Amino acid sequence: MCGINWYWQGGGALRDSGRWRHREEVARRGSPSAPRMPAMPKSPIADPNEDYPRWYQDVIAKAGLAENGPVRGTMVIRPYGYAIWERIQADIDRRIKAAGADNVYFPLFIPESYLQREAEHVEGFSPELAVVTHAGGKDLTEPVVVRPTSETVFGEQMAKWVNSYRDLPLLLNQWANVVRWEMRPRLFLRTSEFLWQEGHTVHADAEDAAAYALRIHHDVYRDFLVDTLALPVLLGRKTAEERFAGAINTMTCEGITRDRKALQLATSHELGQNFARAFDITYTDEGGTVQTAWTTSWGASTRLVGGLIMGHGDARGLRLPPRIAPTQVAIVVVRDEDGAVDAARQLGDAIAATGARVQVDADTHTGFGRRATDWELKGVPLRIDLGPRDLAEGQATVVRRDTGEKLPIPLGEVPGRIEPLLNEIQAAMLGEATDFRESATTDVASIDEALEAGREGVGRIDWAKLGPEGERRLLDDGVSVRCIQRPDGTVPATEDEPNLQAIVARAY
RNA sequence: CGGGGAGUGGCGCAGUCUGGUAGCGCACUCGGCUGGGGGCCGAGCGGUCGCAGGUUCAAAUCCUGUCUCCCCGACCA
Numbered sequence: 001m002c003g004i005n006w007y008w009q010g011g012g013a014l015r016d017s018g019r020w021r022h023r024e025e026v027a028r029r030g031s032p033s034a035p036r037m038p039a040m041p042k043s044p045i046a047d048p049n050e051d052y053p054r055w056y057q058d059v060i061a062k063a064g065l066a067e068n069g070p071v072r073g074t075m076v077i078r079p080y081g082y083a084i085w086e087r088i089q090a091d092i093d094r095r096i097k098a099a100g101a102d103n104v105y106f107p108l109f110i111p112e113s114y115l116q117r118e119a120e121h122v123e124g125f126s127p128e129l130a131v132v133t134h135a136g137g138k139d140l141t142e143p144v145v146v147r148p149t150s151e152t153v154f155g156e157q158m159a160k161w162v163n164s165y166r167d168l169p170l171l172l173n174q175w176a177n178v179v180r181w182e183m184r185p186r187l188f189l190r191t192s193e194f195l196w197q198e199g200h201t202v203h204a205d206a207e208d209a210a211a212y213a214l215r216i217h218h219d220v221y222r223d224f225l226v227d228t229l230a231l232p233v234l235l236g237r238k239t240a241e242e243r244f245a246g247a248i249n250t251m252t253c254e255g256i257t258r259d260r261k262a263l264q265l266a267t268s269h270e271l272g273q274n275f276a277r278a279f280d281i282t283y284t285d286e287g288g289t290v291q292t293a294w295t296t297s298w299g300a301s302t303r304l305v306g307g308l309i310m311g312h313g314d315a316r317g318l319r320l321p322p323r324i325a326p327t328q329v330a331i332v333v334v335r336d337e338d339g340a341v342d343a344a345r346q347l348g349d350a351i352a353a354t355g356a357r358v359q360v361d362a363d364t365h366t367g368f369g370r371r372a373t374d375w376e377l378k379g380v381p382l383r384i385d386l387g388p389r390d391l392a393e394g395q396a397t398v399v400r401r402d403t404g405e406k407l408p409i410p411l412g413e414v415p416g417r418i419e420p421l422l423n424e425i426q427a428a429m430l431g432e433a434t435d436f437r438e439s440a441t442t443d444v445a446s447i448d449e450a451l452e453a454g455r456e457g458v459g460r461i462d463w464a465k466l467g468p469e470g471e472r473r474l475l476d477d478g479v480s481v482r483c484i485q486r487p488d489g490t491v492p493a494t495e496d497e498p499n500l501q502a503i504v505a506r507a508y
Numbered sequence: 509c510g511g512g513g514a515g516u517g518g519c520g521c522a523g524u525c526u527g528g529u530a531g532c533g534c535a536c537u538c539g540g541c542u543g544g545g546g547g548c549c550g551a552g553c554g555g556u557c558g559c560a561g562g563u564u565c566a567a568a569u570c571c572u573g574u575c576u577c578c579c580c581g582a583c584c585a
Contacts, residue, residue: 020566044546072577149585183583196585264585301585334544369545376545387544397544508584 073192084324088367101171114152117278124245154200188306196301209294221266230321230430236483248272257310260457262505268298299458318379322422334387350415454479454504463500
């Protein structure tokens with residue numbers, strides 16, 4: 001948790017360049033007749049204001065998060081990207097267990113017939129199924145699908161495990177990979193195979209199921225997204241149009257990216273009795289009557305990494321909130337002179353002793369500028385520059401990644417300043433992202449205005465004014481209803497509550 | 509599947525029209541100078557030009573076939 005690594009080895013892979021030429025041309029075009037200026041510092045990544053999709057890909061490549069796998073749509077997650085995922089996993093897993101669910105593992109392969117037992121479910125997932133028809137050197141009598149999600153296998157098994165009202169609620173979760181053959185893949189946001197957590201629960205009645213789905217939505221997803229990832233998500237209910245295939249209610253956490261689109265970051269579904277009926281999940285109640293159970297499912301995936309990138313990243317690369325950052329503090333030895341390396345290691349030990357995750361970058365054969373840029377690309381919240389000049393003055397230069405602010409701090413005081421600074425950064429990032437979202441949001445009163453607002457950013461309109469017909473009109477132009485929520489931002493129990501607001505935007 | 513484009517060192521590309529010694533940038537290796545924001549100079553390593561046929565004295569380049577990938581249109585955590 002608070003270990004310290006002396007030698008940082010992650011730099012080499014970042015250093016492939018590639019796309020500089022074009023950017024330099026763009027930069028020159030900007031000022032054709034200007035006299036030769038001192039060269040602007042070259043950015044290793046695209047300008048997010050000019051080409052956001054390329055910026056996104058550049059950040060993933062240069063920060064060493066992931067790259068494409070050999071099969072279209074697949075993703076190789078590299079050490080730094082996986083370290084972020086592991087921290088996401090650990091945090092969510094802790095919250096899921098606190099909500100009372102136990103972890104299990106179910107098979108990757110599902111009989112094709114299972115999918116077909118729930119009509120909407122098949123219809124929703126068939127187009128993106130990977131199906132194994134041939135194995136062990138012969139055709140299979142029944143093809144098996146590679147799970148796109150596991151409601152069906154869970155349903156089949158849970159039916160066996162539930163007999164009495166005393167067996168309920170049954171609260172299960174698994175961490176797994178799933179496969180959905182996507183047409184337009186994008187690293188982390190939409191890959192053919194992705195990693196996620198999927199919870200599956202069985203309850204005695206509708207109320208208990210609804211309450212649990214809501215509890216997960218708040219205590220696991222909302223709290224994690226806001227408190228740990230510093231992403232100010234919008235909570236709400238999906239419209240019938242956007243609902244999960246087979247659910248009676250889907251609740252969502254919608255993030256807003258820096259290019260003003262919506263990104264669904266986690267969902268929690270009430271499945272009603274649809275799957276319980278299809279898989280015969282029944283129990284005997286206290287009165288001795290056989291009842292059909294109610295189920296829920298809920299999930300969050302590696303897409304969260306994409307949400308982090310797009311929710312906080314800036315022109316210099318990734319910015320990680322301290323609570324999720326695998327490395328919170330990077331001590332950069334400017335030059336190996338006057339005992340700077342030893343001083344950096346001592347400082348590293350002192351900081352590690354406060355509980356912060358710190359790394360010493362003593363790779364002084366690489367120029368300082370290169371290393372400073374690399375740590376910025378990786379989004380490490382605090383960088384501490386330490387060189388002969390600092391040592392002579394008995395200080396270190398602490399640089400905040402979120403603001404770029406450089407703080408000269410006396411060496412002895414540095415360790416004590418780290419935790420407060422990290423807390424400050426965590427809070428500032430949430431505040432900044434919240435301000436950004438508000439600035440991207442427009443309240444509107446008509447369908448036309450909603451369309452306009454949704455194309456440019458986020459629109460908010462009375463659900464009663466929009467309605468399913470208005471929703472379909474927006475869809476024709478690529479704008480969807482991301483969720484409907486109460487005026488106070490909480491999740492409505494039904495679509496029919498008065499004064500509901502529809503949040504509309506383009507979506508990833 | 510409909511429409512557009514591309515396959516050339518690890519990555520990004522030029523060369524193809526008009527056949528004639530495969531080139532550039534980055535990365536990588538070595539040496540030196542540097543060093544407080546992606547440094548400079550020099551020397552190197554590395555490619556059967558997607559694949560298969562054909563034309564020709566000669567093919568990355570022309571012809572035929574074939575494979576693959578990417579982008580734009582319809583899904584999703």
